[in-house]
Structures are given as C-alpha cells and as structure tokens.
Amino acid sequence: MKSRLRTALLSLSALASTPALAEPLADADRTAILAEVDRGAPAMARNALQIWSWAEVGFQETKSSGLLQKDLKAAGFKVTAGVAGMPTAFIASFKNGDGPVIGILAEYDALPGLAQAAEPERHVIDGIAGHACGHNLFGAASVAAAIATKNWMVAHGIKGELRVYGAPAEEGGSGKVFLVRSGLTKDVSAMLHWHAGDGYSAMQGHALANVSAKFRFHGLASHAAAAPERGRSALDGVEAMDNMVNMMREHVPQETRIHYVITDGGKAPNVVPDTAEVYYYVRHPDQQQVADIMERVKKAAEGAALGTGTTVEYDQIGGTFDLLPNDTLGHVMYDNLKQVPLPTYTAQEQAFIDKIAATLPKGGRKQAGGVAPYSSGEIMSASTDVGDVSYTTPTAGMSAGTWAPGTPPHSWQAVAASGNSVGTKGAEVAAKTLALTAVQLFQSPDTLAAAKKELDERRGPDFVYRSLLGDKAPSLDYRKAPVSKN
Structure with a gap:
C-alpha cells in the first residue's frame, strides 16, 4: 500500500499547485472548433442511437465497430481493424507530419440482460443487452471529436498524429489491456477519454x-x-x-x-x-x-x-489496473469543459428527465448546476480498463451529463437515457471538450512534457508494466452462454 499512499500524496500536491503550462485557445479558435463539432453533431447522434439499437456485447460488436470505422475512413483516417487479437478492435490514424501523438479512446459494448426501451418507465424490449453504461454515446462522441480535430489540423497545418482507439469489451473483457500489452499505445503523448454519467466533471480519480x-x-x-x-x-x-x-x-x-x-x-x-x-x-x-x-x-x-x-x-x-490520475492533463480538460455551453432541454426532454427521476430512490437528486469543481485522487468504487492505459501513457478523462441526475450506471434508467436525445446532447458536450483539449495539446509541447514527467513520478522509477492478464489471449466468447451437458 506504500505506492497507494505515495500516489495520494502526489494527488494532494498537484491540487495545491495547479499546472498552468498550456496556452489557452483564442476565442476565435474555440468558436471555430465548437462549430466544427456542431456540424458533425447530427451524424454523431445518428451513430449513437444506431449503436444503442444494436446493443452488441463485448467482443461481438461487429456492426457497432464497423459503423465507427466507416465514418472515420470517410473522414480521411487510415483504419487498421482487428488489432491485438480482437476482431472488433481498431486503430484509426490521421498523420499530418511529425509531431505529438494524441489518442482518443472509443467504447461501444453493451451490458447483457438490460434491454430497455428509450422511455422513462420500465419497458423491457426484445434483446439480450442494453447500453446501461452509455458506451454507444462514448464511441460516437469520441469519433465526432476526432473528426472535428482532424479537420482543424488540416485547416491550420497542425503537425502530429491523431489516433482513435476502438476498444471493445470494456465491460469485463479488458479490451484496452490487450491494446496496451501489444505496445499499440506506447508512443502516445496524451490519451483522452470520457464517460457517460449524470453530471459534468473532469475529476481525475482512481478506479479499483x-x-x-x-x-x-x-x-x-x-x-x-x-x-x-x-x-x-x-x-x-x-x-x-x-x-x-x-x-x-x-x-x-x-x-x-x-x-x-x-x-x-x-x-x-x-x-x-x-x-x-x-x-x-x-x-x-x-x-x-x-x-x-x-x-x-x-x-x-x-x-x-x-x-x-x-x-x-x-x-x-x-x-x-487501477486508474492513475494526471493532473497536468486533467486541468487542461477541466478548463476546456468549462468553456463548452451545457445543453438546454426541450419541454419533452425535461419531462423525460423528470419522469426518470421519479423512478429513482428519493426522486434522484437535484439537477446539477454546471461543471463540478476540479478534484483529484478520489478512489472511485468501479473499475475500467483505461487503468492500464493510464499507467503507460499520460491519460485524462471527463464525464458528461447524459442521464437524469442521480441515475446509477448499469440501470434501465441509464439505458433509456442513452437511447434518447437527452443522452446525445450530453455526448455532444463531451465531443467538444475532447476536441478542444486535443487541439490545445497538439500546440503545447511543454504541457505534454510535464504530463509525461508527472506520469513517471506517480508510477515510480522502478515501474515495469506487467499485465494482470499475463500472456492470456482475449476471451472472445466470454459473453456467450455456457452450454450445459444436461
């Protein structure tokens, strides 16, 4: 537990001295990037809802992965599919000369046993799974952010490489672990990710x-x-x-x-x-x-x-692995999240939120007011395969308000909102934040260097990455029902 104590102390130290290395984007640049995401928002929403309707479980996300790959290819990315022994994994790359490598993670697997209509009351539908963790939104918004960032790089001659990592089977299959173990993330200067949630935050915490x-x-x-x-x-x-x-x-x-x-x-x-x-x-x-x-x-x-x-x-x-915070990148993401306008809801959308809230214990919680204050080092009672990524490359994430306040992940209420315009509006905020952060980091070599230094300090001088999976191959059939001999 000494390493855990050391990491916690580093987190407290980072809070006391906020990194201020990245030059903020000019107002005109920020406005242009937000507009770029807005232009792609209808396609992002269609993709998110299509993936929601397929609700494919881990390592079986053939259609969901294919849809995202198709859009990235059309946008000018070079796509390599089936990486690290996973048929539904992919890496999409856009390279515009030598420079930093910025990665964006995308997920798209559903959870078994939670098929639910996009309605504010319990309504089980045919199907073996449902997007109860919002990965349909995650994948679609990450791709939208990448396309907007790529267009910005072309228009302004920004040098470097932008990658989207299509990572299957986050729900138990450890898809990203195989990407890391195969060395596919080792040259990334900064990795960005986000997650569906019931509020807006750029907290950089630990996972289990x-x-x-x-x-x-x-x-x-x-x-x-x-x-x-x-x-x-x-x-x-x-x-x-x-x-x-x-x-x-x-x-x-x-x-x-x-x-x-x-x-x-x-x-x-x-x-x-x-x-x-x-x-x-x-x-x-x-x-x-x-x-x-x-x-x-x-x-x-x-x-x-x-x-x-x-x-x-x-x-x-x-x-x-647990998740390793990086406050250097976290503050950049937080500052950009605060610059993104949060959604306003139609009367129909607000009624949906209110009806969902009525199904939650004590009526959910009060509508979150804006972006939560920055924090770092809190131990979250959940796990993610982003943890292995965070130990091998500087990594930062955020959450967006895609569900009614108080909605727990892995619930039918989360499935319903993830298939609704309430969910896609929150995902649009995530896409904008990721794009702003990526653009800023491409132009901030000092910030990337500081983020790498922070990673080295947090994991210690003797750190050597060894996967908890050893040399085991991906369990591609782990979501298939066992066949009894009886």
Whole structure:
C-alpha cells in the first residue's frame, strides 16, 4: 500500500499547485472548433442511437465497430481493424507530419440482460443487452471529436498524429489491456477519454483494480431421485465455493469488492448437474492485493471441488489496473469543459428527465448546476480498463451529463437515457471538450512534457508494466452462454 499512499500524496500536491503550462485557445479558435463539432453533431447522434439499437456485447460488436470505422475512413483516417487479437478492435490514424501523438479512446459494448426501451418507465424490449453504461454515446462522441480535430489540423497545418482507439469489451473483457500489452499505445503523448454519467466533471480519480474469472465445475450426472448416490453435483461445487467466499469477506481488506453470478446451474431439478459455472469479479484499489485475493478465491474453489467430489477449471477473463490520475492533463480538460455551453432541454426532454427521476430512490437528486469543481485522487468504487492505459501513457478523462441526475450506471434508467436525445446532447458536450483539449495539446509541447514527467513520478522509477492478464489471449466468447451437458 506504500505506492497507494505515495500516489495520494502526489494527488494532494498537484491540487495545491495547479499546472498552468498550456496556452489557452483564442476565442476565435474555440468558436471555430465548437462549430466544427456542431456540424458533425447530427451524424454523431445518428451513430449513437444506431449503436444503442444494436446493443452488441463485448467482443461481438461487429456492426457497432464497423459503423465507427466507416465514418472515420470517410473522414480521411487510415483504419487498421482487428488489432491485438480482437476482431472488433481498431486503430484509426490521421498523420499530418511529425509531431505529438494524441489518442482518443472509443467504447461501444453493451451490458447483457438490460434491454430497455428509450422511455422513462420500465419497458423491457426484445434483446439480450442494453447500453446501461452509455458506451454507444462514448464511441460516437469520441469519433465526432476526432473528426472535428482532424479537420482543424488540416485547416491550420497542425503537425502530429491523431489516433482513435476502438476498444471493445470494456465491460469485463479488458479490451484496452490487450491494446496496451501489444505496445499499440506506447508512443502516445496524451490519451483522452470520457464517460457517460449524470453530471459534468473532469475529476481525475482512481478506479479499483479488477480481476475476473469463470469457475467451471464438473461432476457426474444422475437421476436426482432414483440414483442420487451415483451423481456428483457440479452445482454443489459452485454453491460450496460461494459459501466459502462469502465467509471470506470478513477476512479481506475493507476496500475489497467481490461479486459473482451463477451463469450455469443445470437445466432440470431432477437431473444432478454434471456442469455448472460461476463468474466472479474481485476488486481492490491495489493491483497486488486484488491478485492475492483472487488466489484465495481460487483456493475456495479447489476446496469446494474436493468436498463435493467434483473438479474445477479456472478461466481468467479480465484483469485491469487501477486508474492513475494526471493532473497536468486533467486541468487542461477541466478548463476546456468549462468553456463548452451545457445543453438546454426541450419541454419533452425535461419531462423525460423528470419522469426518470421519479423512478429513482428519493426522486434522484437535484439537477446539477454546471461543471463540478476540479478534484483529484478520489478512489472511485468501479473499475475500467483505461487503468492500464493510464499507467503507460499520460491519460485524462471527463464525464458528461447524459442521464437524469442521480441515475446509477448499469440501470434501465441509464439505458433509456442513452437511447434518447437527452443522452446525445450530453455526448455532444463531451465531443467538444475532447476536441478542444486535443487541439490545445497538439500546440503545447511543454504541457505534454510535464504530463509525461508527472506520469513517471506517480508510477515510480522502478515501474515495469506487467499485465494482470499475463500472456492470456482475449476471451472472445466470454459473453456467450455456457452450454450445459444436461
């Protein structure tokens, strides 16, 4: 935990001395860039809503990825698809001579089990997934920002390379980890990203490191009434493991989060299931701690198999670092976010927000007033594969108000707003902020140098990147339902 304390102290120090290296954009330049994004806003909204309607889960986002690639190619980017062993990943590059490399991350995967209409009441629709984290908005707005930035570079002769990283399977598949591990981000001067949310912020905080895995138990099938003694229940193995892990919760660091779902428990009560599967996440602010705790979970699985006469297989799915703040870049992004006009809503849109709020505990929360004050170093109780990016290249992010205030991520309310003009209006703010920040950084070599120095100081002189996934290949089928033998 010494590294965590050191990082927290650096965050406090950064707050005390705000970096002021980047020259602010001239008013005329800012106005021109905002207008450039405005021209592309209708296409951005169409893309976001189209991706929302497809709602493709991790590593299966063929149509969503293809749509974004098509627009980038049409805008003059060179697109390389299927990078880092992931068919739906891509890198789109526009190079205009030698200079800095600025990257923009794009996501587009949906979450299973949350198909929902774009309506302010619970209305389940056909489909296996829904955009409950707003990645349809994320991908579309990042591409819109990149196209606007590219057009600006051409018009003003700005030197350097602009890249869009199409990163699949953020929800558990650790897509960006494979991009980093393959060395595809190592020459990036600054990486920018954003996320859907219920307010506007450029807070640069920490996320939780995360290791996820599936445990597959194998037993012997038999008639559950006529010959139970001949069976060995794989489901018993899963339930015994879950009981032991639940008892373990008392004996792990208090910052730990452990959650699981049984993804296969058999098909009929009168058949002793010979296969069963449980899917686990383990989170903690420290990467080593999360790896150590998962080893204890593995021991629980082995003990459960021994006690139930079954066997168990361990299949690691994901593994992500915590998120490393970069205040040098964060302040640039914050200053630009404050310069972007926030949306005004039609009467119909405001009614949608109000109806959504009425479905939330205590009616949600009061409408956020503008951009939240800048902060750094807070530990957020969620995980992201942006963490690995942030440990290897200077990285900054922001959130935009795409949902009704008080809306939790991974909820039907988030799905509904992400498929509505309320969501696309918030995404437009993100696109403008990313474009302004990218343009400013292309013209601020001192800021990029300071951001790299800050990264080096935060991660320490002895840092060597080693993925929590080791040399494991992407789990391209991790969202597919397991096939039971029963």
